[in-house]
Amino acid sequence: MRILFMGTGSFAVKSLIKLSDCGREVIGVFTKPDTAKGRGMKLVFDEVKTAAIERSIPVYQPKSLKDGEALGLIKDLSPDIIIVVSYGKILPKEILEYPPYGCVNIHGSLLPKYRGAAPVQWAVLNGDGETGVTSMYMDVGLDTGDMLLTKKTKIGENETSGQLYERMGELGAELLIDTLDAIENGKATRIKQDDSLATYAPMLTKELCPIDWSADSRSVIAKINGLSPWPVATAEIGGAVLKIHAAELLSGFSGKPGEILFADKRGIAVMAADGAVLITEVQAAGGKRMRAADYLRGHPVCL
Secondary structure: OEEEEEEOHHHHHHHHHHHHHOOOEEEEEEOOOOEEEOOOOEEEOOHHHHHHHHOOOOEEOOOOOOOOHHHHHHHHHOOOEEEEEOOOOOOOHHHHOOOOOOEEEEEOOOOOOOEOOOHHHHHHHOOOOEEEEEEEEOOOOOOOOOEEEEEEEEOOOOOOHHHHHHHHHHHHHHHHHHHHHHHHOOOOOOEOOOHHHOOEOOOOOHHHOEOOOOOOHHHHHHHHHHOOOOOOEEEEEOOEEEEEEEEEEEOOOOOOOOOEEEEEOOEEEEEOOOOEEEEEEEEOOOOOOEEHHHHHHHOOOOO
């Protein structure tokens, strides 16, 4: 089966590597255009492009899929199936309908829950205990296509979005191989999504960052974990707005929401609605991420 792969980033690259390692025929890779970063504005390759080059797979980086040029490339490549993993672009109907075996997406949630751009992050933000990946046939809607297979995983008690994202990438790669096997063997069953159960997972923004200490303590921890590694939760501590990278639940304390209970070598304890949260890693504006105890050595907090 001739496979055209479309994807970007660490979540997608795991699927591409898995395809290659399994000896699948990947005839080309579509990924995002190179970006200029740093003071020297040096062009930086996406991880998917780097992996494709290392495996001698042709790479294409169209800026748009809607001007006809991408469709022309696809017709020249003549794929049997298009695999899409975290590509970040909407496929027009003429591309969706071109390959004989359709376009299959690996999505980072148990659909129809968390359709949209940030399903992994919102599962953590909402304090879910379980999530997973879903393979589906793509249609013109946003993650609305018929489902094929799923794989589930538990979310660790203090697992961050970044940590879960990496695990989910591996899980998605495994699911992709299972899905291709099912399609080739004629055992792929289409399962329609129940739209009434659908939820939306929009892109994260910095507006989500400030911690609301009137929320319950588990919700505060979920926000800190869900916004890590980006855009990172924030809180005003001792008159300074800090990025809060890590925290844990703290029992045996009472007080008013937002009250600082102590600030010492253990970290910074702040009261939420129903219990305390111990902040263990912070980052000041223009500074580096560090242990809260180290930050307090140069920035004592008055109670």
